[in-house]
Structure formats: structure tokens, C-alpha cells
Amino acid sequence: MKILVVGAGATGGYFGALLARSGQDITFLVRPRRAAELGQRGLRVVGRGEEWSVAPRLVTADALDTTYDLVLLSVKSTALEQAMEDVAPAVGPDTVIVPLLNGLAHIDALNARFGAARVLGGVAKVVTTLDEHGDIVRLAPIAHLTIGEQDGTPTARVEKVRSVLAEAGIDALVPADVLTSMWHKWVFITTFGAVTSLMRGTVGEVNAVPGGAELGPAVLAEAAAVAEAAGRPVPQAERDLTLGIVTATGSPMVPSLYRDLVAGRPTEVEHLFGDLVARARALAVPTPLLDLATLHLRVHQARVTAPTAP
Known part of the structure; x- marks a missing residue:
């Protein structure tokens, strides 16, 4: 599965780093400043007894020229409009978008822009932050994702995404109703x-x-x-x-x-x-x-x- 993580901050960066460490075909869409930072230090995870890093594949919005199977959208809501504009070239007919924002308003925005058929519901539960170096610091042991179709229907694509996440050591849950x-x-x-x-x-x-x-x-x-x-x-x-x-x-x-x-x-x-x-x-x-x-x-x-x- 070809994966694009939009944002390499405390949440997307952590789950994306796990995917990269497991050998998944993953790219991070980042701003030029973050690209320079990660190019120098790598994507590092520290805290709670962990200290490891990956050398991530990076792309900036001006160089995004191919579509992806899975897009993990992990940005602040204040950056959502720009993120949707930036990621548009990566969204093809069969792309699945999993947003990891809190709240619900972003679902309506993504449905309107890309079509509800491409958008799953998603919940991230992880306690991380970025330190002054841009490294991801784990502050608590909890770290799992919840995903599912917006209407709650069990589908093969949800199971495929769950399986890819599980292969990376990510605890991925599929509830009966992800919007709930x-x-x-x-x-x-x-x-x-x-x-x-x-x-x-x-x-x-x-x-x-x-x-x-x-x-x-x-x-x-x-x-x-x-x-x-x-x-x-x-x-x-x-x-x-x-x-x-x-x-x-x-x-x-x-x-x-x-x-x-x-x-x-x-x-x-x-x-x-x-x-x-x-x-x-x-x-x-x-x-x-x-x-x-x-x-x-x-x-x-x-x-x-x-x-x-x-």
C-alpha cells in the first residue's frame, strides 16, 4: 500500500514513523522548513524509554505529482483548508483518506472536497508533543487509532488499512460506529x-x-x-x-x-x-x-x- 502522511507533527509523525520503521511504502507531505529539519535529524521518537529514528521519504506540496492508496491526514484544523489544497494531487479515484483531527467539522469539509466515498472516520489517541528540536516526545503509553466507514458498514478497504497499521505495530480498532x-x-x-x-x-x-x-x-x-x-x-x-x-x-x-x-x-x-x-x-x-x-x-x-x- 502506498501511503502519504500529511503532516509530520506529534500525531502524524508518530504513527507515520511506526509505519516507516516497519518498511511500509510511506511518504510525508511537509512544509519546506519541516523538510529541512527532518532531512538533517531524521524523524526521531523519544520518551518513555524509547529513542529511535527513521530517515523519512519527504515531499513538499509543489513536488507532489502522484496519487496514493492511503492518505493519513494529521494537521491542525487551522491548516485544514491549505492541507486539502496541497494534498489534492495525491487523491485518485481509489484513494482512502483517514483524517486524524479532533471534532467533526472536518468530515463535512473533506466530504465536500473529495467525496464522502473517499473519506473514512478516524480517531487518534496518543499523548505526544514536539520538543525544541522537532523530535516526537511520548508523554504517556496510550497510542492507538480508530477507523471505519462513515456509515459503519464493514468493508474490505477498512480491514486492509487496519491490517497495514497492525503490521506496523499500531493498535488499530474498527468500532461499529466510528462517528460515535x-x-x-x-x-x-x-x-x-x-x-x-x-x-x-x-x-x-x-x-x-x-x-x-x-x-x-x-x-x-x-x-x-x-x-x-x-x-x-x-x-x-x-x-x-x-x-x-x-x-x-x-x-x-x-x-x-x-x-x-x-x-x-x-x-x-x-x-x-x-x-x-x-x-x-x-x-x-x-x-x-x-x-x-x-x-x-x-x-x-x-x-x-x-x-x-x-
């Missing part, structure tokens, strides 16, 4: 993001102060209510897992959205929060805490994306 799995990840990531971003602290810092331990359950209740109203109720076991993460005493954990926020970078506020609270309004579900988190992130977004005065 995407909703559940969305509930988790907005809960995690709201708690840390509103309070500007790690999970442990939030829960160490009076009243802090009450925030996570309250935000989760709102996000889960939206999912339930949308026909995607979150099972109690998943709620308990999320609660365990956002109420953990002494935990240093923060999501990538928080790291972008405190570093003064743009965030995925509209894709993750704006879309969720808009759906909540349409479903008549009150979400005061999620509304507040959305407003907080929008103010930050306006500040960091404002034009620089001449």
Missing part, C-alpha cells in the same frame, strides 16, 4: 481543554485548589449532554475514564490546545469549541461553562491573529 467514537473523543478533548485552558493550569494545579475538583465533572456533564442530544451518548465507562484524567491529584497533564494557548499560538477554538457550542444551541442544550471556555479562547485567538501594525 469521534463524538466521544470530542467530549473528552473539550472537557480536558476547557478545564486546563479556563484555569490556565495543569490538571493537578486545578484540582489542588478549593473548588477545582468540581470543574471537570461539571464541564464533562455539559459536553456529554450535547453528545446525548445528538444521539451519541457517552457510555459510563468512558465518562469515568475522562473524570479520572481531569480530576487526578497532582497530574501534570495538559492537552496540546493548552500548550498552544500558553505559548501564544493560535488554537483550534472554532473547530473544537465553536462547533460544539453551536450544535448545543441547535439542540437546545445549555452549556455555560463551554460557552465561557469558547469566549476565553476566542479572545486569545483574536489577540494572536490580529494584523501587526505597520
Whole structure:
């Protein structure tokens, strides 16, 4: 299978590195700056007792001139429009696109651009980040992908993708309804993001102060209510897992959205929060805490994306 990974950041880079290490026919579509960085150091994975690298095959958008069997799309939602433009030459009649973004709005965008028949649902669960050298740092043991047809139909192509991922040592799951799995990840990531971003602290810092331990359950209740109203109720076991993460005493954990926020970078506020609270309004579900988190992130977004005065 001929594979193109769009983006070599913390998520796409990690899973792509595993595919490359296993000998798969894989190429990374990257920006010129990232291409230069990877050309010098290779694609390196460190942390949690790991330290290994691969010499990745790289291509930039101006040199992309062939189609691929599988496209793993792993970019921030803020880069989605440009990524779709860049990757278009790689998408042929039989190409399968697996997006690894959080939220759901990107599915509509990809369906409109490439046709729903080419787009699978996808969920990535991995805790990684890029360090100052551009190396991928593993922060926690979890690392698996969930894939499936948008309508939940079992198909040979999904099984083929799952098999290729499994050959690379990637735990790949095929649920009965991947869109429901995407909703559940969305509930988790907005809960995690709201708690840390509103309070500007790690999970442990939030829960160490009076009243802090009450925030996570309250935000989760709102996000889960939206999912339930949308026909995607979150099972109690998943709620308990999320609660365990956002109420953990002494935990240093923060999501990538928080790291972008405190570093003064743009965030995925509209894709993750704006879309969720808009759906909540349409479903008549009150979400005061999620509304507040959305407003907080929008103010930050306006500040960091404002034009620089001449």
C-alpha cells in the first residue's frame, strides 16, 4: 500500500514513523522548513524509554505529482483548508483518506472536497508533543487509532488499512460506529481543554485548589449532554475514564490546545469549541461553562491573529 502522511507533527509523525520503521511504502507531505529539519535529524521518537529514528521519504506540496492508496491526514484544523489544497494531487479515484483531527467539522469539509466515498472516520489517541528540536516526545503509553466507514458498514478497504497499521505495530480498532467514537473523543478533548485552558493550569494545579475538583465533572456533564442530544451518548465507562484524567491529584497533564494557548499560538477554538457550542444551541442544550471556555479562547485567538501594525 502506498501511503502519504500529511503532516509530520506529534500525531502524524508518530504513527507515520511506526509505519516507516516497519518498511511500509510511506511518504510525508511537509512544509519546506519541516523538510529541512527532518532531512538533517531524521524523524526521531523519544520518551518513555524509547529513542529511535527513521530517515523519512519527504515531499513538499509543489513536488507532489502522484496519487496514493492511503492518505493519513494529521494537521491542525487551522491548516485544514491549505492541507486539502496541497494534498489534492495525491487523491485518485481509489484513494482512502483517514483524517486524524479532533471534532467533526472536518468530515463535512473533506466530504465536500473529495467525496464522502473517499473519506473514512478516524480517531487518534496518543499523548505526544514536539520538543525544541522537532523530535516526537511520548508523554504517556496510550497510542492507538480508530477507523471505519462513515456509515459503519464493514468493508474490505477498512480491514486492509487496519491490517497495514497492525503490521506496523499500531493498535488499530474498527468500532461499529466510528462517528460515535469521534463524538466521544470530542467530549473528552473539550472537557480536558476547557478545564486546563479556563484555569490556565495543569490538571493537578486545578484540582489542588478549593473548588477545582468540581470543574471537570461539571464541564464533562455539559459536553456529554450535547453528545446525548445528538444521539451519541457517552457510555459510563468512558465518562469515568475522562473524570479520572481531569480530576487526578497532582497530574501534570495538559492537552496540546493548552500548550498552544500558553505559548501564544493560535488554537483550534472554532473547530473544537465553536462547533460544539453551536450544535448545543441547535439542540437546545445549555452549556455555560463551554460557552465561557469558547469566549476565553476566542479572545486569545483574536489577540494572536490580529494584523501587526505597520
